[in-house]
Amino acid sequence: MKFPSVSIAALAAFASLNVSTVSAFTSPSSISSISSISKHTLPISHVSLKATIEATDSGLDESILTRISASTEESKQWAEMFDLTEEAGAAYHALFTGIRSSAALGVKGKPFYLKSSQILHAMDNADGNAFEGFFSFDDLAKAVEDDFLDANRGSTDNRQGWKVMAVSTPRGSSFQDARMTLDEVNLALEKGTVIFNTAGSHIPKLASATLACCDAAALPCALNMYVTAAGKRTSAPPHTDRQDVIVIQTQGQKHWRVYSPPDPAMKPDADMYARGKGDDNLPLYSLEEGQYGCQKLLDVTLEAGDVLFIPAAFPHTTDTVSDLENVPSNTSIHLTFNFDTHVWDLNYLSARRLALMRAGVNDSKLSQMKEEDNRYVGEVNKLAKPVRDDLLSNLPLDFLDDTKDLNKAVDEVTAELERISKEVDPETYAAVPSSIWKETVQQIQNQGVKLFDVHRDMYLAAIEEGRLRKAEEAMTAHLEGDALKRARAMTPEKMQRLSLFRVQKYYEQIDEAKKELADWAKEGSATTDSGSDPNALPQDWAFTLPVKVGDQVEADLGGAFFPATVTKAGGNSFDVKFFDGDVMNGLDRSQVKLLSPPKASAGNDDEEMPPPGLTKKELKRWRKKQEKSKAKKGF
Incomplete structure (x- = not known):
């Protein structure tokens, strides 16, 4: 995502707007009443909806349609509970319930x-x-x-x-x-x-x-x-x-x-x-x-x-x-x-990687020990297809469902994680203490539940804002001309309710949950570079130290930071390629976060490293471009 x-x-x-003015234009009691309706107040039974997917296209469609039909009544109850019947809430809920009950996701x-x-x-x-x-x-x-x-x-x-x-x-x-x-x-x-x-x-x-x-x-x-x-x-x-x-x-x-x-x-x-x-x-x-x-x-x-x-x-x-x-x-x-299972580490590849990091075990098979490494390139793609497909599979879709037995879900996922990890590489599997496999799964579940709750709160806040705007429009519907313009004019208070500001606190919570899991994994690995002195670094080194082409970073997309690679660096402007392949140009230094301090170079300080993941042809083209650049500079 x-x-x-x-x-x-x-x-x-x-920047100078007074955030405190929001309280005068929002309805805390209303939003809290919506938020208090728990996601598990209405237990949706997905077990009754599960069915085997047919091999033919028509069989696939019919089985999903059957699940959608079976969930319609419970979805209507869900929509009524959130007062979303006029917003097609029941239809969307029934559709997603029918699809969720299918095991046919991912590769x-x-x-x-x-x-x-x-x-x-x-x-x-x-x-x-x-x-x-x-x-x-x-x-x-x-x-x-x-x-x-x-x-x-x-x-x-x-x-x-x-x-x-x-x-x-x-x-x-x-x-x-x-x-x-x-x-x-x-x-x-x-x-x-x-x-x-x-x-x-x-x-x-x-x-x-x-x-x-x-x-x-x-x-x-x-x-x-x-x-x-x-x-x-x-x-x-x-x-x-x-x-x-x-x-x-x-x-x-x-x-x-x-x-x-x-x-x-x-x-x-x-x-x-x-x-x-x-x-x-x-x-x-x-x-x-x-x-x-x-x-x-x-x-x-x-x-x-x-x-x-x-x-x-x-x-x-x-x-x-x-x-x-x-x-x-x-x-x-x-x-x-x-x-978004792969985005939030809800697959077995991410779980294995985190367990090895926690245990301080070098991933000699897949070479994925650094946090900034792209886990979906390199040796993982050379695995035998059955093993690779298992490794890339998402965790079960009831893994975060607190209407189910979450402890049982942890045990089942742990057993599957150990089985897959052993098939990937018996040596690294054996080097990880047994307790760490389960501990890793529990940590992933904890992060997933936090992210789930943050997302729900973010959407509930948007729903409430929509209702508040409708109420304000109704209150001013009788006005005309200049009076109507004045009543509906954009004020500093209304600005603070715009999505630009409304979503920021949720993005910060998302970043915090991601950081907690990454920090937990790194605690056991002791990956500090030899000879480096963390105390000698400025407190804001991640946003102030030099960034060069090829650096693995996290880049800002509307307040939330996501993994990326620097593809161009010039002055205080940076182009990046995100983990999902999207590209963003012209980011400010404050929007680019280094994941580790730059290492001292034994050679030319201006030497640039090629971005990871280039093909041989692309690498050759990149090197030629670097040679031309050096020739112009007189190197």
Whole structure:
């Protein structure tokens, strides 16, 4: 999961605002009453919904539809409990419950497609498909007007890796100058797809659906929104994602092609969950010709109300070529709900890595001992497929579900973790004390529960903000002219309620939970570099010491820091490539966090190291570029 970037200029423009004014415009009693409704007040029985997935496409669809139908009544109760019946809460909860009860996720998963009519029949909804028209271009226009949103535009070359760039840049230091406008969104739509990351935490209307995803999946989930004008030959070049995604088309049409995962052993230095992103190219012809062992699995056009499921690591590409006229009402809008198991260390590869770090055991098999190492490249991709698939599997989806026996879940996951770790490498497995395997699983569960609760609170806060805005609009509906303008004018107090500020405390809690797990793992490994003196470092060394190309860092995306590699460094401006392959340019030094102090160089202090994960061809090209640069400097 990735959080949208927030410009430094925008933050600086509001640094002087009084945060205490928020209390005068929010309703603590109301939000606390919602928060007090526990996620486990209504025990949803998923055991009764489990079924074996058929091998055929029709069998797969029917089994999932059966689960959706079976969960409809309990999902209605969930929606009524949170007063979300008008926000299609029951429909979203039933859909995600049906998908959650499937074991077919990740590299062992299988994509599927559900038509609007099938969903309508499964939910027995006489009022129509709740997903069709749930979020329209008019809703987007209102969201941009009402809030302080940020977005990126994706590249459209299906022969190169997918890159993103900011839709808006501050035009000045004032609030209005820093806000993204609908005109900027429309201009970006002429060039490519506009991406609103974590839209469920920023846009109140989308928060209820995202909360439904979290509660039904028992996971810290996120929602991204993708907007594409009609008639685009490529709206997203071929790429893979780190998340299992549920795509819901709410307006317009989008054509999807989905392929089986590339064989990681054919390009072991490539991240299988970030193929076709950044500098990694996954051209369409390579998929169509079956390179890397890929086969086309789905070729479908989603219409409003349709649903598509794509497991993590499955390449996909999209376009909006059709006979539809390029007008706002035909603009394609789809919501992507992320099952973020790999993002939050909820897989066996991450669990094994943390256990070895805790035990201080060198990972001689996979060479993944440093926190900044990309665990999805290198030796892991050379493992035998059955072992690799087990290692990359997500932990069971009831692992964080406190309506179940969490201690039993820990025992079951620990046993599976030990089995897989022994198959990966008996020597490193034997070197880890038995107690550490279980202790590691418990720590991962503790972090997961914290992240789950933080995400729920974040979405509940967005829901409450949406209700407060509606109440304010109703109170001023009788006004006209200047009186109406004054009543609805943006004030410093209202600014503090915008998502830009509302989400920050939740992002900080997410960072804190991630840091706690990383610190726990490092406590037992004693990885301090010999000869280094931590006391000699400045307290803020992570944000002040020099950063160079190739450094493994964490970079700021809207207040939350995520693993990244520095790809360009110049002055106080840095370009980075994130762990999932996305690229962000022009970050300030305060937005780039070093993970370890720079080591003293025995050679040229200006010597740059190549970014990790380059192919031989890319490495050769990089070295030639460095040689030309040195020649110009007179080295």
